Amino acid sequence: MDYKYSISEDELQEMKNFFANRDFAEAIEGVKKCLEDIDRVPLNIAVTGESGSGKSTFINVLRGVGDEEEGSAKTGVVETTKVPTSYFHPYHRNVRYWDLPGIGTPGFKATDYLKLVNFDQYDFFLIITTERFKECHILLAQAIKAMGKKFYFLRSKIDSVLNGYRRGKTRNYEEEDVLKEIREDCIKGLRAGGIQSPQVFLLSCLEPEKYDFYLVQKTIEEDLPRQKRHVFLLSQPNFFQQALDQKRRTFALQIWKWSIVSVMNITTWSGANTTSVVPYLSANGDLTLMVNVLEEYKKAFGLDTRSLQLLADTFGKDLEDLRSVMRSPAASQEITQQLVYHHIKGQGVTDMGRIVTACVSQCFPKISMLASGGVAFGTTFWILRSFLQDMAEDATRVLSKALETSD
Template identity: 75%
Template structure:
């Protein structure tokens, strides 16, 4: 195999940028700090609207929960939120969706409301309604804008609107035309109220694969500061092939960094004489197995291949979870990921030669890596393992989603 095709050119360039202007040890510490910090960035998302607008249901769906699960937001036709309530993402505990008290009561004062809910803690606001946006939504948006933060308008329960149109106008029902009219009416009403260039998204939490659910995800990702995009993307539910591809891409950019950490584990263990409980060529074993297990677990959960996520996807689209599980081909995606499972894979795949090839590929950009004896091979071996499993799990996730979206007989 031609080694130059193993590592994409953009990754080689990024490695060179890290190491060419700084001493090697300092650059490694910078890489380790980046990996420690990237998943700990706090993200606080405010969800507000009138009572019964679907705030809580939206929060549950966007976190990958159903309304009856433990830790789900309380739902109901009357206001169930009396004070700001934080709901943590099940896999990314620093991502919080805040269910804010309902708006729209007589004499509603947006500035008093924003003070009550502690405006400064949120990165942006989602303003939800089930019908036309009213004065209370406009006043709140203007107050948020005046205080320098972003907001987005969500028109929920759009499936109910479409059913109503269809019942009353069955002979001339055209879904695309109706959605266009609802969107234009919403935008025009907000503009008339003084909101310039409002962003309006049409959603159904009962059919999250339809309408603007992916568009709102993409918009928020694009408009978030760069240091918060990663954690937001990974926390999103896997209802769209586009989202799966983006997750694969962002994980891919971190692989060489994990490989650098693995390399340093080997070098450190060599100098310290650390005990090697298992025999894996060119790895420090305990430290590297734990590193690989943790990263693979992150892949598995982010791509929705764990048991809980598969059950939720099956429930969302009315499928049997065993049918979804049947298209998973990667052993580590369909089993509990343990040290022993990864150890067995390492010793059965002949990965050392691939590790040498990866190391040779990076040598022209970061020559220091190939001179670090077995540490250099650890870099290549870890890089190849994570690259291979990332590709396999991403493909498994794509197959699972396709299976979930198949039309029922």
């Protein structure tokens, strides 16, 4: 038996904390609500800057949408946004990116601008420039801070700056030195304008795998309240191994909740004319739920056809080359109840379910109150954990293939 899919001490402790001092039925409803809230919590991200700063392109990269794709933020060399325009994430409809009108016009007043764009509806602001930060950026940041919200300074199109150095300096050119010089120059200007302890992130939308793209993602994630952190993380593009690892860990901590909800579906469907294709599991209840969860894994890891094609286009790879390194049936095929059934058939699923259940029961006796003496809980847990592990490994292989350079 492979024990790597068993439940961890952190998960056991979270279960005990959740069920402590609660009626069992009340706790079950609490688990359901917790999962529902994750999918419903709204996240509104404001992106602002001067005309031509690359706001729209940046939004498209974050959403995993091509500039020419239907529903993409409109890009151009002149300001195309006159009013705040929202763009939903294609897979997480509670996440919206807002392309705000350009700043820096004559007579710009930050407080009037924030009223114009409905300041209160945004969780945080991303302030983008392609050059040095100017007075308009500083005034806006100060007004945002005075109103009690977070902002982040982004210096975009770094690839163009570095290309200019390469062409202009044939000797004594060190990329890290140039990046340090740009960052320090930005910070110096912001401090002179009255911004205390500014942090500047250097980005390129044409080379999102480089520079500070992951750092700004991680910083924002850590700054967000817990209920919004989860949906922000899962909505981020998969250009970094660290992001893939964090998504896997986040999903893993939800498995015990999904397992309980899944098992309760057996009771919901009891008495109905249903046939279980897997011992202790209901085809109409928990297998359907598992299919939905696996679809979420697949999209979050960027293993669906649409995401793979965009990744291939971003890094100049062939779609089939990326697909060739995928091993998990759930990643390479349509996810159906039949696929789940064939995956677990003959793999000792019931034995693994009993192992997980026994492990949980030692610290959490209430698990025996679940359907089928809790074995269904362990079985569902093992199935979801094994699929998660397989798809996370596929995502790592796909990313490595995308970033692979030719000799």
